[in-house]
Amino acid sequence: MKRLVSFLFVSMVSVSCASSLHAATDTNATQVQPSSTSTTATTSTPVKILHTNDMHGRMDAEDGRVIGLAKVKTIKDAENPTLMLDSGDAFQGLPLSNMTKGDDMAKAMNAVGYDAMTVGNHEFDFGYDTAVGYKSKLNFPIVSSNIVKDGKNVFDGSTIINKDGKRFGIVGVTTPETKTKTHPNNVAGVTFLDPVESVTKEMMRIQPNVDAFIILSHLGIDPSTQENWRGDYLTKQIAANKAFNRSIVVLDGHSHSVIENGQLIQNALLTQTGTALANIGKVTFDLNGQTATNLKASMIKEADTKAIAQDATVKAIVDQAKDKYTKATSEVVFHNDVVLNGERDYVRTGETNLGNAITDAMLSYSQNGFDTPGDFAVTNGGGIRASIDANKDVTIGDIIKVLPFGNTITQIDVTGENIYKMFEHSLSAPTETKDGVTKLTASGGLLHVSDSIKVHYDLSKPSGERVFYIEIYDKNLKRFVALDKSKTYHMVTNDFTAVGGDGYTMLGGKRQEGPSLDAVFRQFLKSADLSKYANSEATRLLAGDASKFEMPSTEETTEPEVEEGNTNEETNATEDDQVIEETNTDDEITSEEEVTATEPVSSTDQSINVTPVSTHVTKAETTEKSVESKHNNVVTMTSSEKELPSTGEHSHPEVAIIPLGLGLYLLRRKSA
Missing domain, CATH: 3.90.780.10 (5'-Nucleotidase, C-terminal domain)
Structure with a gap:
């Protein structure tokens, strides 16, 4: 009976996504064919990745706009992906998530069953200690290779996940724009190293132990972002680096761009899902040894999920968060x-x-x-x-x-x-x-x-x-x-x-x-x-x-x-x-010294189809x-306010949430 229900559900999703999902993947999808290694059905391992980015606290479903995490869980169960990944800016966004500084969002993501995520600039919006604290609140790794404080990496640069007999090297990277795209107090004393140099170094370190690379990039492709800090630039550089003889998938975020069918750059695929959980990204390929074939990128869009039921466990977490928030802000x-x-x-x-x-x-x-x-x-x-x-x-x-x-x-x-x-x-x-x-x-x-x-x-x-x-x-x-x-x-x-x-x-x-x-x-x-x-x-x-x-x-x-x-x-x-x-801002930032392992490749070599x-x-x-x-x-x-935690992004004074009477109030301290 369970197999029948699962089959019917998957069939329903397949039919509802026929025009926007299957047509995209089968007709317009980017594909990588091996240059020297052939594959057979008996030696290839099918790989499926579901991914999100810039969810910005969108726990709850909104008809016509937001899929919501309860539906993400249902879709994940039906798709049974090899990996479930996120590219940052998950916890800060809507007041529903902000009220607990992302704690409820973390609970919901744990219930969905993510395998790893990277650190976005908005992960620092509630203060440095809160950002670091997500490591202990999540049941999965949160990684970034280029965040340093006091001479030490703040987060692990990568994690290796073994699934279906294959070893996936998950490398994280965070935009150096974080220095100006969260409150400066939240990242005082923190250095964001050059993205290409940091990712290259981490890939070289773990390459002997992995079969494929997945880069969780919170860099974006915004034209106003410094070129060597962009996700498309990173993809070009690592794709051009002959030291990497593995297939590479770059799951990007930060610019809120929709790269629906991905952008192929040599042996590397770059994709991004937009923002606010309007889409779930899907990447599939066959992995034969360390070579990927039939690489395809597509989107599961909110419109495709209207008939999909919300997972009861995740919905209960969301509903509890909504009840707390509604009582505090309904006046x-x-x-x-x-x-x-x-x-x-x-x-x-x-x-x-x-x-x-x-x-x-x-x-x-x-x-x-x-x-x-x-x-x-x-x-x-x-x-x-x-x-x-x-x-x-x-x-x-x-x-x-x-x-x-x-x-x-x-x-x-x-x-x-x-x-x-x-x-x-x-x-x-x-x-x-x-x-x-x-x-x-x-x-x-x-x-x-x-x-x-x-x-x-x-x-x-x-x-x-x-x-x-x-x-x-x-x-x-x-x-x-x-x-x-x-x-x-x-x-x-x-x-x-x-x-x-x-x-x-x-x-x-x-x-x-x-x-x-x-x-x-x-x-x-x-x-x-x-x-x-x-x-x-x-x-x-x-x-x-x-x-x-x-x-x-x-x-x-x-x-x-x-x-x-x-x-x-x-x-x-x-x-x-x-x-x-939530947010994303776009401005000039003082550059960190750029160091790359190969000669830079011009960002104008290949256009990106972005919606x-x-x-x-x-x-x-x-x-x-x-x-x-x-x-x-x-x-x-006052002296008692000096220890209050920092919050928010575009102004992030230090804040303590205190219930007084019928409302919810904040005690604040001046920014240092």
């Missing part, structure tokens, strides 16, 4: 009538109404929340993780999904000269032209700005020379005036950006910190007039032609209206706060100014 904050756009492809490429509302909330807080009112506010697009739909009651949990990292609002003093440098960095991403319109490509370091500043830039100019005019509202003159490079301004931001996250090394210095950014935004939304954010015209980040720019009029303009907040609902660091979610992951939402942006004042206190660090 309704306000009723929303305007779509607030926080979709990745928008917040990382230009101004959106949600970015405008968040930065206006930050500026509003600063009017009474810091010793000196702020002049303008900025926040990084990579820290905005979700939209807020219209015509719905918005809960605390909905707002945490937007700002999931537990960032604290921060005010720093910045010179006008460094403000110019900051915005050049913000607008430095490569460009692309679609339908005759040139736009920036996605960068998590793109800054959204409050209504008290306007940034004019020209995308026809090279990176680093695009910003040609910045104007800031002068409260005394009651008009916008040109930014003075010699003047010092009070800039409101988040603590991640303030301490150099996303590559903003021109910032830093003395700062004041307040409560978490999600708490500040929540308080603002309780009384803000969101109709001000219903227009689609950009009014703050203004692309144009520098040669045709006309200096703005110096006539007096209307001062941004300041509304008095409800002093009975103060936003303090020790009250009115919650939990944490970008995006969700399009109507973009709406503000044309009116609204600065809402709410009296709040600046947070000071």
Whole structure:
């Protein structure tokens, strides 16, 4: 009877995946044929690998979007793979997982039965100790060959797994971008070595004891990433290295790219599944000795899994986590009538109404929340993780999904000269032209700005020379005036950006910190007039032609209206706060010394067929100014807070979750 049920289930999966899975693998799949060694059915061992990457806390299934780990377990049982692997960024993402700093996600992955994973940059989002602690919480190895602290490897560089009479060398590697793509405090004293050098060294060390290599790469193929830190570059280099006479599979992550049928580079196959568990990757091949034939890559997509039941054991773990989270975050904050756009492809490429509302909330807080009112506010697009739909009651949990990292609002003093440098960095991403319109490509370091500043830039100019005019509202003159490079301004931001996250090394210095950014935004939304954010015209980040720019009029303009907040609902660091979610940012990083075992192979040798992951939402942006004042206190660090653990990615102050009354609150300390 059990065999019959299993047969029926596998048949059902095969039929449902016929167009998107079998057609892909049988018709378009990449194949490796041996150059000198022939195989026969009697000597070849069939190998099947299921793999995931950048799940970002997606434990629970979401119809039309997320497969969920309970279905992953059911699929794994039916497919019976040789190996089940993950390429990093598993634990941090949705508040559901963040609430326990990834503990519930680890329990669910253990129940699925993973064989190994590598370390993603977001594995550090809850602090260094938590990242290292995953080694003891997982029932399987978590590996990375290039993470070093105090002269020692933090994780094992590899693991060797014996299955079906074959020895698989699993080598891990983590992006050096981690230095700027988690809070710098979380990786203080940690060095991320050159990926190619580290992987090559580890492969050479274990090669005598393995039949095939599986590289778990959290590097990505994002064009804005330094080339020698990319997964496609790594694949080219190790494929060109004649010292490796084994077949190589590179399971990549980090850039959230979908490489559906893989990319073959000599004897190495590179593939990636996208993000948020929208797909499960599948690689199959026949292994004859140490030579692979019939190598194929495909995807099991969320649409293919609609009829698949969730595994009861994993679902129970997920449901228990959901119950804890729902109780803590179900309070309704306000009723929303305007779509607030926080979709990745928008917040990382230009101004959106949600970015405008968040930065206006930050500026509003600063009017009474810091010793000196702020002049303008900025926040990084990579820290905005979700939209807020219209015509719905918005809960605390909905707002945490937007700002999931537990960032604290921060005010720093910045010179006008460094403000110019900051915005050049913000607008430095490569460009692309679609339908005759040139736009920036996605960068998590793109800054959204409050209504008290306007940034004019020209995308026809090279990176680093695009910003040609910045104007800031002068409260005394009651008009916008040109930014003075010699003047010092009070800039409101988040603590991640303030301490150099996303590559903003021109910032830093003395700062004041307040409560978490999600708490500040929540308080603002309780009384803000969101109709001000219903227009689609950009009014703050203004692309144009520098040669045709006309200096703005110096006539007096209307001062941004300041509304008095409800002093009975103060936003303090020790009250009115919650939990944490996902990300990936794209910025410049100081390079580690590059050392490779072979001559570098150009990354332009072979193109990669990549499907970008995006969700399009109507973009709406503000044309009116609204600065809402709410009296709040600046947070000071007490001695008892110094030992609190670090959390989050795009702002990761150190946090302790403490239940008070009906809510969930955070005690915070200033970043060092």
